[in-house]
Amino acid sequence: xxxxxxxxxxxxxxxxxxxxxxxxxxxxxxxxxxxxxxxxxxxxxxxxxxxxxxxxxxxxxxxxxxxxxxxxxxxxxxxxxxxxxxxxxxxxxxxxxxxxxxxxxxxxxxxxxxxxxxxxxxxxxxxxxxxxxxxxxxxxxxxxxxxxxxxxxxxxxxxxxxxxxxxxxxxxxxxxxxxxxxxxxxxxxxxxxxxxxxxxxxxxxxxxxxxxxxxxxxxxxxxxxxxxxxxxxxxxxxxxxxxxxxxxxxxxxxxxxxxxxxxxxxxxxxxxxxxxxxxxxxxxxxxxxxxxxxxxxxxxxxxxxxxxxxxxxxxxxxxxxxx
Amino acid sequence: xxxxxxxxxxxxxxxxxxxxxxxxxxxxxxxxxxxxxxxxxxxxxxxxxxxxxxxxxxxxxxxxxxxxxxxxxxxxxxxxxxxxxxxxxxxxxxxxxxxxxxxxxxxxxxxxxxxxxxxxxxxxxxxxxxxxxxxxxxxxxxxxxxxxxxxxxxxxxxxxxxxxxxxxxxxxxxxxxxxxxxxxxxxxxxxxxxxxxxxxxxxxxxxxxxxxxxxxxxxxxxxxxxxxxxxxxxxxxxxxxxxxxxx
Numbered sequence: 001x002x003x004x005x006x007x008x009x010x011x012x013x014x015x016x017x018x019x020x021x022x023x024x025x026x027x028x029x030x031x032x033x034x035x036x037x038x039x040x041x042x043x044x045x046x047x048x049x050x051x052x053x054x055x056x057x058x059x060x061x062x063x064x065x066x067x068x069x070x071x072x073x074x075x076x077x078x079x080x081x082x083x084x085x086x087x088x089x090x091x092x093x094x095x096x097x098x099x100x101x102x103x104x105x106x107x108x109x110x111x112x113x114x115x116x117x118x119x120x121x122x123x124x125x126x127x128x129x130x131x132x133x134x135x136x137x138x139x140x141x142x143x144x145x146x147x148x149x150x151x152x153x154x155x156x157x158x159x160x161x162x163x164x165x166x167x168x169x170x171x172x173x174x175x176x177x178x179x180x181x182x183x184x185x186x187x188x189x190x191x192x193x194x195x196x197x198x199x200x201x202x203x204x205x206x207x208x209x210x211x212x213x214x215x216x217x218x219x220x221x222x223x224x225x226x227x228x229x230x231x232x233x234x235x236x237x238x239x240x241x242x243x244x245x246x247x248x249x250x251x252x253x254x255x256x257x258x259x260x261x262x263x264x265x266x267x268x269x270x271x272x273x274x275x276x277x278x279x280x281x282x283x284x285x286x287x288x289x290x291x292x293x294x295x296x297x298x299x300x301x302x303x304x305x306x307x308x309x310x311x312x313x314x315x316x317x318x319x320x321x322x323x
Numbered sequence: 324x325x326x327x328x329x330x331x332x333x334x335x336x337x338x339x340x341x342x343x344x345x346x347x348x349x350x351x352x353x354x355x356x357x358x359x360x361x362x363x364x365x366x367x368x369x370x371x372x373x374x375x376x377x378x379x380x381x382x383x384x385x386x387x388x389x390x391x392x393x394x395x396x397x398x399x400x401x402x403x404x405x406x407x408x409x410x411x412x413x414x415x416x417x418x419x420x421x422x423x424x425x426x427x428x429x430x431x432x433x434x435x436x437x438x439x440x441x442x443x444x445x446x447x448x449x450x451x452x453x454x455x456x457x458x459x460x461x462x463x464x465x466x467x468x469x470x471x472x473x474x475x476x477x478x479x480x481x482x483x484x485x486x487x488x489x490x491x492x493x494x495x496x497x498x499x500x501x502x503x504x505x506x507x508x509x510x511x512x513x514x515x516x517x518x519x520x521x522x523x524x525x526x527x528x529x530x531x532x533x534x535x536x537x538x539x540x541x542x543x544x545x546x547x548x549x550x551x552x553x554x555x556x557x558x559x560x561x562x563x564x565x566x567x568x569x570x
Contacts, residue, residue: 010483071481073454073461096447097482101439102463102497105418105451114533115418117447130537135444136349139340142444143538147531154447184460185488188476192484200482204569228570246466246501247480252336252442253360253500261569272336278542282567284559285548295548300562304553312556320560320570 002035003028004089006080007052008099009044016162016201017095019055023163024155025093026056027122034090035059036167039083041076042068046171053169055162061087061174071099072183077106079176084111086174089150096154097200104154114146120159120279137252137275156279157200158258199248202231204261205280207250209235209273211266211287211306215243220310221265227317233257235267251276265306269294286310324470324492326373327432328366329425329450330385330400330408331359332393333443340541347536356396360506361438367503368468369436370404376470382406386428388413388421394522401517402509408520413527416535418448423530425449426456433492434475439464439499447497454495462490466501 005025007018022038029036038052040062049060061083068076080103084092092107094100096118108115119131120141128145131153135142199205206225208218218232225232232248239249250257252272262280266287267273274297277283285298286309295301302309334340335355343350358366366385373380385400386409387393397408411424429435437450454461466485467478477488477496509517551559563570 008482015482071486073451073463074459077455098464098480099482101447102451102461105422105448106455106461108419108448108533109422109452109455115448115452116534118445133445134542135539136334136338136340137336137442137445138542140342140349140539141542142536143540145535145537146533147535148533185462185490188487188489190481190484190486198483249500256445261563261567275336282563282569284563295550297545298548299545299567300559301548301550302553302556302559303550309553309556313559316557316560317570319557320564 001090002037002087003032004084004087004092005036005038005057006092006094006100006103007038007040008095009040009042009048012042012044013048014051017097017157018052019162020158020160021093021095021155022052022055022057023165024122024160026165026167027163028091029056031122032126037061037087037089039080041079042066049171050169053167054164056165056167057169058167059170059172061172063174063176065176065178067178067183070183070185070187072185073102073106074184075178075182076103077110078178078182080107081110082176083174091151091153093153093155096156100154104152108152111150111152112148113150113152114148115152116144116146117154118156119153120156134279137256138278139275156258158260197225197229197231199231199233199250199255199257202259204228204230205233205250205257205259206230206263206265207233207235207267208238208265208306209267210237212238213307217307218243220307220314224263224310224314224317227314235273264294264298265310267294268292269297324380324433325431326369326380326383327429327435328362328369328383328385328400328405329435329437330362330366330387330397331438331441331443332356332387332389332396333359333441336360336442342539346539348539356393358396358399359438359441361440361499363506364500364503365436365438365498366400366403366405367506368498370507371503372468372470379470384409384432386411386425388415388424390414397522398517399509401520401522402513403507404513406520408522409525410522411525411527416532418446418452419533420530422449422452422456424527425453427528428525429453430457433494435495437495437497439497450495450497457495459493459495460490461495461497462488463497465496465498468496468498468502
């Protein structure tokens with residue numbers, strides 16, 4: 001019996017979420033007295049695979065097949081299920097990102113498992129197996145029991161963190177037994193975001209709302225983000241107005257994020273917006289209206305015009321760096 | 324081509340959540356029910372496609388698993404333009420149960436659309452489960468969907484970029500914001516027409532469930548916001564650095 005994680009790679013490299021998954025699996029393995037194993041699909045070099053050992057993974061099963069680069073949901077599901085069978089996985093954990101969200105439900109059916117997505121911590125009980133997650137978009141927390149022998153979980157971003165724990169790694173390959181007919185989609189082109197911090201993965205997010213007045217003022221948000229190594233985001237009215245692209249919209253119907261630090265400039269904090277950001281560790285709000293609901297969710301606040309505060313904040317951050 | 328859109332019945336997004344007596348569900352008294360926002364995006368795109376390719380798309384059908392109390396939500400989908408609604412008459416116990424129920428009717432649709440998430444239990448599960456039960460291809464995080472000859476041109480968000488795909492039917496597409504233009508508010512004519520459109524009620528199949536809610540609770544309350552004067556931005560940076568330790 002074992003704990004299995006699916007570690008996605010991006011052009012042969014793992015991202016921070018994979019190491020967070022590894023940390024989570026290692027802690028769960030310790031809790032259950034089982035082994036933490038990773039499955040890697042696609043072409044990843046051994047030197048990269050071994051990095052998982054720094055976070056407590058003792059064994060890696062890998063299928064070095066470049067066809068996985070098309071991210072075909074059906075093929076990836078089949079392959080993870082094959083690995084799970086081979087290592088007798090009792091708990092299978094994926095990241096709650098676009099790919100993890102797409103694969104986990106399929107995998108749960110294929111492995112006759114119970115599924116809970118976006119869990120925010122280790123199980124609070126192993127027998128019965130109970131995990132918790134945010135529901136009603138952050139308005140409540142649910143404690144959910146999985147009734148099946150095999151469990152599939154997706155782990156919410158930045159909910160567990162990284163935990164170094166050195167382990168020696170055994171790497172073996174396995175044959176997921178796939179044919180070309182398992183890969184049914186034709187990829188026409190892929191555009192990758194480069195040189196930009198990804199919103200879901202960012203430790204710090206700088207976000208703007210209608211109080212920014214116009215798209216022309218966004219250079220201030222971008223400049224602060226650059227100083228802090230942060231990602232940029234926006235509220236729903238801003239993306240609806242077309243000031244910013246939809247993929248930057250955080251909130252109930254946009255992205256749900258949980259960075260260590262979230263800056264809200266000129267965002268009033270409608271309940272739908274808070275749903276997308278309330279699990280951020282620290283929230284800073286700047287708004288002209290002292291009664292704005294964002295201040296109820298914020299840890300630090302300034303009553304004032306975002307357009308006046310931003311240049312001063314950029315300068316203050318620069319000054320601290322130069323100290 | 325026939326399109327099936329999966330419709331979740333969820334509390335209005337502004338609802339203040341109260342729990343039922345044993346804290347395993349919400350108190351539904353006074354709750355306004357709506358089409359799950361992501362399913363509404365899916366429905367809107369289905370209607371846009373039907374209008375653009377009237378010859379190729381014969382019908383748009385919506386389906387839901389729920390008691391008769393979910394019918395106003397299905398009627399709203401009909402008022403927006405769906406041709407027919409199907410309600411599988413059972414309480415939605417969990418995603419596995421719902422997907423198993425939908426699998427009995429969904430196979431005949433070349434294209435199935437599901438929202439990427441539901442705003443109640445935020446599961447992101449039914450669409451993917453249904454695709455696996457039907458053993459058909461699925462694409463997720465879809466922000467663009469169009470017909471191209473007898474195939475589908477799909478844009479999806481991947482982790483760190485975007486991808487254009489050419490997919491064959493049958494397909495299940497799990498969609499998110501960006502897929503459709505503005506969501507549609509039913510017009511009076513649509514509401515009148517919806518009254519006479521078919522709403523078929525189907526008995527559930529025997530199925531179990533895989534998960535159960537043990538308890539719901541409110542998130543911990545936050546400490547009061549610490550205010551910093553507008554002309555003292557340096558102090559904010561100091562607090563973030565020394566007190567919160569996030570810079």
